[in-house]
Amino acid sequence: MKRIALFAVGLLLVASTAMAAGPVKIGLxxxxxGPWASEGQEMKxxxxxxxxxxxxxxxxxxxxxxxxxxxxxxxxxxxxxxxQRLTTKGVAxxxxxxxxxxxxxxxxxxxxxxxxxIANGSTAVRLSEKGLKYFFRTCPRDDxxxxxxxxxxxxxxxxxxxxxxxxxxxxxxxxxxAKALLKxxxxxxxxxxxxxxxxxxxxxxxxxxxxxDVVFFTGYYPEAGLLLRQKMQMKWNxxxxxxxxxxxxxxxxxAGKEAASGFYFLSTPLPKDLPTKxxxxxxxxxxxxxxxxxSSIYALLAGDGFRVITAAIKEKKSxxxxxxxxxxxxGFKDDRGLTGRIAFNAKGDRVGELYRVYKVDAKGNFILQx
Amino acid sequence: xxEFFQQFAxxxxxxxxxxxxxxxxxxxxxxxxxxxxAHGDLFTIGAYLGLTVLAALGLTEFYGAVIGVLLVAIMIxxxxxxxxxxxxxxxxxxxxxxxxxxxxVSALGASIFLQNLVMLVYGARFQxxxxxxxxxxxxxxxxxxxxxxxxxxxxxxxxxxxxxxxxVQRTRIGTAIRAAAIDQGAARLMGIDVNRVIxxxxxxxxxxxxxxxxxxxxxxxxxxxxxxxxxxxxxxxxAILGGIGNIPGAMVGGLLLGVIEALxxxxxxxxxxxxxxxxxxxxxxxVRPTGLLGERVAEKI
Numbered sequence: 001m002k003r004i005a006l007f008a009v010g011l012l013l014v015a016s017t018a019m020a021a022g023p024v025k026i027g028l029x030x031x032x033x034g035p036w037a038s039e040g041q042e043m044k045x046x047x048x049x050x051x052x053x054x055x056x057x058x059x060x061x062x063x064x065x066x067x068x069x070x071x072x073x074x075x076x077x078x079x080x081x082x083x084q085r086l087t088t089k090g091v092a093x094x095x096x097x098x099x100x101x102x103x104x105x106x107x108x109x110x111x112x113x114x115x116x117x118i119a120n121g122s123t124a125v126r127l128s129e130k131g132l133k134y135f136f137r138t139c140p141r142d143d144x145x146x147x148x149x150x151x152x153x154x155x156x157x158x159x160x161x162x163x164x165x166x167x168x169x170x171x172x173x174x175x176x177x178a179k180a181l182l183k184x185x186x187x188x189x190x191x192x193x194x195x196x197x198x199x200x201x202x203x204x205x206x207x208x209x210x211x212x213d214v215v216f217f218t219g220y221y222p223e224a225g226l227l228l229r230q231k232m233q234m235k236w237n238x239x240x241x242x243x244x245x246x247x248x249x250x251x252x253x254x255a256g257k258e259a260a261s262g263f264y265f266l267s268t269p270l271p272k273d274l275p276t277k278x279x280x281x282x283x284x285x286x287x288x289x290x291x292x293x294x295s296s297i298y299a300l301l302a303g304d305g306f307r308v309i310t311a312a313i314k315e316k317k318s319x320x321x322x323x324x325x326x327x328x329x330x331g332f333k334d335d336r337g338l339t340g341r342i343a344f345n346a347k348g349d350r351v352g353e354l355y356r357v358y359k360v361d362a363k364g365n366f367i368l369q370x
Numbered sequence: 371x372x373e374f375f376q377q378f379a380x381x382x383x384x385x386x387x388x389x390x391x392x393x394x395x396x397x398x399x400x401x402x403x404x405x406x407x408a409h410g411d412l413f414t415i416g417a418y419l420g421l422t423v424l425a426a427l428g429l430t431e432f433y434g435a436v437i438g439v440l441l442v443a444i445m446i447x448x449x450x451x452x453x454x455x456x457x458x459x460x461x462x463x464x465x466x467x468x469x470x471x472x473x474x475v476s477a478l479g480a481s482i483f484l485q486n487l488v489m490l491v492y493g494a495r496f497q498x499x500x501x502x503x504x505x506x507x508x509x510x511x512x513x514x515x516x517x518x519x520x521x522x523x524x525x526x527x528x529x530x531x532x533x534x535x536x537x538v539q540r541t542r543i544g545t546a547i548r549a550a551a552i553d554q555g556a557a558r559l560m561g562i563d564v565n566r567v568i569x570x571x572x573x574x575x576x577x578x579x580x581x582x583x584x585x586x587x588x589x590x591x592x593x594x595x596x597x598x599x600x601x602x603x604x605x606x607x608x609a610i611l612g613g614i615g616n617i618p619g620a621m622v623g624g625l626l627l628g629v630i631e632a633l634x635x636x637x638x639x640x641x642x643x644x645x646x647x648x649x650x651x652x653x654x655x656x657v658r659p660t661g662l663l664g665e666r667v668a669e670k671i
Contacts, residue, residue: 035494167641192641196600198590201380202635202643209373222496226592233508233517254592256501 023064024319026051026306027086027115029096029106034074036098042299043120044069045290047095049282050306060313067306072097076105083109091115092319095305098298100124100170107135114321116328118305121298125173128347134325136348138304138339140268140355142170145244146177148266148355152241153182153214162189162212164203166219174218174243188212195219200227204234214239221246224263225254232259239264244355252364263360264369268297269339273356273368278336300338308334308342375514377636378629383520385628386527387589390582391605392612392620393534394575400551400615401571403470407477408457409579410602411484412450416580417593418492420446421499435503439588443526443581450580451573458572463565481598488595496594499587523585530578531621538617543570551615607651613664622663 028047031040044067051065059065070086072079079097083106086094094110097103098121110117111132119127119137123145128135153161161182165175172192179187189210193203204227207215215238217224224246231240232255242265252260269275271283271294279300287293294300311334312324334342343351357369391413398406423442433441461480465473504522508515538544549557550567558564586601587593604627612623627647634646654662 191639194641194644196596198586198592198597199380199384201383202377202632203640205373205376205380205632206636206640222592226590229591233519234515235508250495250498253498256591 023066024060024313025066025068025089025091026309027089027091027094027096028067028069028302029072029079029082029086029094030069030302031074031098031102032069032071034078036074039098039121039296039298040071040074042294042296043096043098043302046286046294046299046303047306049286049289050303053285054310060310061317061319065310072102072106074099074102076102079103079105080109082106086110087113087115092313093118093309093321093324095302095309096120098122100127103127107132110134116309116321116324118309120301120305124170128349132348134321136305136308136328136344136350138301138308138337138342138350139298140353141349142173143177144353145266145355146174146181148353148357149174149178149216149241149243150181152264152266152357153178153185153216156214156239158185158213160186160188160210160212162207162210162215163187164189164207164215164217164219165192166195166223167192168195168219170245171218171220171243175216178216178218189215193219193223195223198226199230201230201234203227204231204236208234208236208238212238214241216241217246218243219245221248221251222254225251225260228255228259228263232256241265244268247358247366252360257362257364260360260364261362265358265360266355267358267366268301268354269356269368270358270366271295271297271300274300274338275340276336276338279338279340282338297339304334304337304339304342307337308332372513373636374633375512377632379514379516379520381629381632382625383516383524383589383628384631385608385625386524387582387585387601387624388605388608388627389621389624390527390530390585391579391601392609392624393531393617394579395606395609396612396614396617396620397547397571397575399609400617401547401554401568402462402473404462404473405477405606406575407474407602408461408480408484409575410598410605411481411488412453412457412576412598413579413583413586413601413605414488414593414595414598415453415484416446416450416583417587417597418488418497418583418595419449419580420584420587421497421593424500424503435505439503443584446580446584447577450576453580454572454576455569457576458569462572463568485595485598492595494595496592499591499593501591504588519589523589526585527582528621530581531617534574534578535617543567547571604647607647610661611651611654613661616661616663619661619663623661626662 030043031037047067051067054065068089070082072082079102093116095118100122103119103122111134116134121139123139123142125141125143163175163179165171189207224242240263244267246265247267283293312327313319316323316327328344329346341352345351358366359369361367394409398404423445461476462473465476504519508517538547546562546567549562550564554564608623608627609620611627612619630650631643631647635643638646
């Protein structure tokens with residue numbers, strides 16, 4: 001067995017050195033099917049546009065760039081298979097993927113094969129705390145969201161704050177993060193609701209009795225919509241703040257425009273609110289080609305991953321993962337990323353604050369708060 | 371004290387819906403000694419068909435909210451009764467002479483089938499009822515705010531339960547149902563068409579479950595294809611709490627379960643709400659294995 005394995009590895013090495021003469025291959029691992037398929041399809045479209053643009057400008061290292069997409073189905077098991085397939089295809093780096101648990105299933109596979117992975121939607125803190133050498137991400141971490149949440153609540157000058165989560169890893173973590181960071185306020189309520197129910201009046205009545213100035217709900221948008229709607233029916237006027245899992249137009253459909261109006265939530269900037277000239281130009285090209293603007297910021301974060309790795313290859317004139325990883329962690333700076341300035345710290349996390357505060361207006365639009 | 375009454379009122383409104391669904395479990399169990407696990411999915415189908423009828427026919431626009439919703443409710447009851455009859459014919463009747471376990475497995479299979487059918491037809495994402503078909507205002511009674519919709523839902527479910535109770539107690543068909551519940555063989559000997567009685571039970575139970583689905587849609591606005599599981603489980607608990615097979619027991623059990631949940635959430639912990647409800651169930655089953663009202667008169671031989 002060992003001998004066969006060695007032989008296979010040898011063959012791979014030969015194959016990958018032979019590849020170097022061919023096109024530069026960049027892998028994309030994305031949920032092209034499954035519950036997050038619409039996000040995944042957009043990621044592929046963004047990478048197709050960017051690689052076509054790069055090839056029109058002469059490609060990389062005198063070669064064409066080729067994007068090789070593998071479907072992870074939004075599912076950890078499929079992701080492990082997709083990652084194994086990509087490692088055999090001689091890719092210089094992999095962009096992806098979306099969900100944290102899905103990324104986690106593929107991290108070690110890439111790391112052992114010495115392939116740089118740049119995740120675009122995986123926000124769980126632990127992913128970059130493992131000390132993997134070749135792991136990067138262009139999206140922020142959950143603890144940063146907790147920080148922005150705490151800042152926002154403090155800016156609202158609330159004395160009494162209620163925090164409600166739903167016992168999922170993400171929501172509970174965010175709630176605990178915000179609670180620890182909230183200084184000088186009383187946490188008058190900290191508890192979880194059961195997701196998937198319809199009637200939250202019992203919880204709302206209890207919350208109301210605790211008399212908070214603001215309620216921070218860290219769960220997902222279906223429950224948030226119901227909470228807002230039932231809060232209005234109770235004639236209770238208290239500001240609600242939500243986490244980035246509530247950034248979904250369906251929230252307005254569930255709550256109704258009247259009940260959703262005035263609701264704050266944290267999110268990475270929506271594509272329509274991106275700051276730079278580059279991002280505006282890119283969104284325009286995208287609109288021309290695919291008829292509507294990208295709805296997901298995560299697709300653009302995948303685009304940023306592609307820009308980062310191709311810029312690094314160009315700068316270092318190499319596809320050696322050690323050279324590239326060292327360069328990305330030290331010395332890399334992209335001031336014109338699709339989602340703003342990009343640089344990485346030693347853990348491979350993106351440096352800088354990306355979260356913004358949004359407010360729902362009376363028409364149900366998401367308005368960026370300055 | 372104000373909070374206590376508010377929670378009590380919250381609990382009653384949810385309990386009314388539990389009770390309405392529980393009636394379907396209890397009637398089928400009473401006659402067939404079968405737990406119809408597909409009942410929760412019939413409830414889901416009621417919610418989805420309600421949305422479809424509301425959207426397609428726009429009845430509320432033509433006839434105004436109250437009459438429109440009433441018409442939709444009657445249509446939903448009719449459709450669900452038909453589905454219930456088909457379910458009995460396809461999933462249960464072929465197994466009537468088999469051991470009871472086969473029918474229970476068949477019920478579980480029917481549940482999975484119906485749930486996936488709803489997902490295939492309507493999609494896996496949740497759907498949203500049009501807002502404010504019924505007035506969204508609240509009335510204040512002794513500083514307790516109760517949304518008008520909830521009062522309507524509670525009143526409607528109590529009315530339906532009362533009608534059902536009178537039907538079972540006062541009509542010939544009702545007498546036949548009660549007779550079949552006591553002893554199917556003897557009822558057959560007395561000239562009762564037991565299969566027809568079972569069919570009637572499978573018309574009434576799903577109709578009530580379907581109307582409960584419509585109510586949940588109107589009340590909360592958001593429905594998805596797995597919602598029947600949670601509501602079904604709660605209603606099943608309510609039926610056992612009140613004494614399964616007993617119609618007033620299902621009503622009392624449903625209302626009580628709603629109130630226990632709301633008060634448990636208020637005074638113990640929100641996250642433990644379901645656990646508290648089930649602990650109460652276990653406690654009652656230990657003290658009173660037949661449920662609260664489940665004292666069956668010993669059958670004389």
